[in-house]
Amino acid sequence: MLNSTTNNTSEFKPVMQSPLHPFGLAAKQEKINDSKGAWANEIPLLGYISLRGNSQNAAFVSAVNSALNITLPTQACSMINAAWGSILWLSPDEWLITCKRDQRASFQQSLEAALAGIHSQVVDNSGGYTTVLLKGKNASDVLHHCTVYDLNMLQAGKVVGTTFGKLSLYVHQHENGYSLVFRRSFADYIWRYLERSALPYGFGIAQLNDGQ
Amino acid sequence: MFVIKCPHCFEAREEEEFSYGGEAFVARPESPETESEENWGDYLFMKRNPKGWHWEMWGHSTGCRKFFVLKRNTANHTIVGAWTLAEARKIYDAEEAIA
Numbered sequence: 427m428l429n430s431t432t433n434n435t436s437e438f439k440p441v442m443q444s445p446l447h448p449f450g451l452a453a454k455q456e457k458i459n460d461s462k463g464a465w466a467n468e469i470p471l472l473g474y475i476s477l478r479g480n481s482q483n484a485a486f487v488s489a490v491n492s493a494l495n496i497t498l499p500t501q502a503c504s505m506i507n508a509a510w511g512s513i514l515w516l517s518p519d520e521w522l523i524t525c526k527r528d529q530r531a532s533f534q535q536s537l538e539a540a541l542a543g544i545h546s547q548v549v550d551n552s553g554g555y556t557t558v559l560l561k562g563k564n565a566s567d568v569l570h571h572c573t574v575y576d577l578n579m580l581q582a583g584k585v586v587g588t589t590f591g592k593l594s595l596y597v598h599q600h601e602n603g604y605s606l607v608f609r610r611s612f613a614d615y616i617w618r619y620l621e622r623s624a625l626p627y628g629f630g631i632a633q634l635n636d637g638q
Numbered sequence: 639m640f641v642i643k644c645p646h647c648f649e650a651r652e653e654e655e656f657s658y659g660g661e662a663f664v665a666r667p668e669s670p671e672t673e674s675e676e677n678w679g680d681y682l683f684m685k686r687n688p689k690g691w692h693w694e695m696w697g698h699s700t701g702c703r704k705f706f707v708l709k710r711n712t713a714n715h716t717i718v719g720a721w722t723l724a725e726a727r728k729i730y731d732a733e734e735a736i737a
């Protein structure tokens with residue numbers, strides 16, 4: 427019942443939890459080995475910044491380039507990796523910047539400062555997305571069960587938005603596997619779908635390198 | 639199943655990635671407030687629905703989320719091409735001028 431406790435003076439302390447927190451992945455992870463064909467884990471709580479602007483506008487592109495010290499990927503379905511994260515092309519006027527969670531404020535500030543007066547938008551979307559890495563010798567087989575995209579077309583440096591079961595996500599190569607970037611509310615569905623799709627090959631929770 | 643080449647992603651993708659957006663280039667009345675009920679109803683509901691060539695809009699819903707225009711034969715599903723709205727408008731207008 428609401429307000430049933432009158433002596434509740436405890437302070438409201440919000441706790442940041444990743445979308446896949448309920449699966450307790452950290453406790454189940456193990457070093458990747460040959461016993462299973464597919465390995466996955468979440469990279470929890472990254473920073474995600476949505477960037478919008480006109481890629482035909484040279485002022486916009488050069489402002490972004492100087493703010494992030496990168497070359498904005500303006501070619502369709504391309505991406506770049508930086509030491510601090512990556513920038514994914516999502517559409518002709520939209521990009522997703524991923525970085526460490528505690529870097530997002532400074533990236534957002536430097537983008538906003540550089541883009542002052544230029545038609546553009548910078549939004550912190552860190553609460554809205556998460557990333558899962560999928561590895562192992564059967565990673566492609568598992569993913570082929572989940573998406574209509576022909577993964578043979580997914581070369582390194584390319585990112586595509588495509589289907590995953592009934593939902594959608596962004597997928598790109600990551601080291602010797604795949605990186606799946608999707609909305610927070612999709613997390614439960616996508617993780618269970620991956621588990622189920624990987625049944626024929628064996629599914630393990632991968633111990634990822636720190637920060638990876 | 640169609641394979642549609644998105645004019646923004648520059649890649650052929652499965653139909654499942656797209657959603658249908660209805661007939662393309664249906665002219666919206668200039669001033670809806672003063673338009674007659676009949677004309678407004680026609681604009682909203684009366685589509686050509688031809689057997690044969692059809693200009694239609696599609697959205698790349700799981701990809702770039704942009705809308706674009708497709709010319710498709712409704713009888714045999716042949717797709718001539720897909721263009722951005724601006725590109726397609728020129729081709730459409732040129733064809734309409736001849737027709």
Ligand SMILES: [Zn+2]
Nearest residue numbers: 644647698702
């Ligand atoms: Zn597209």
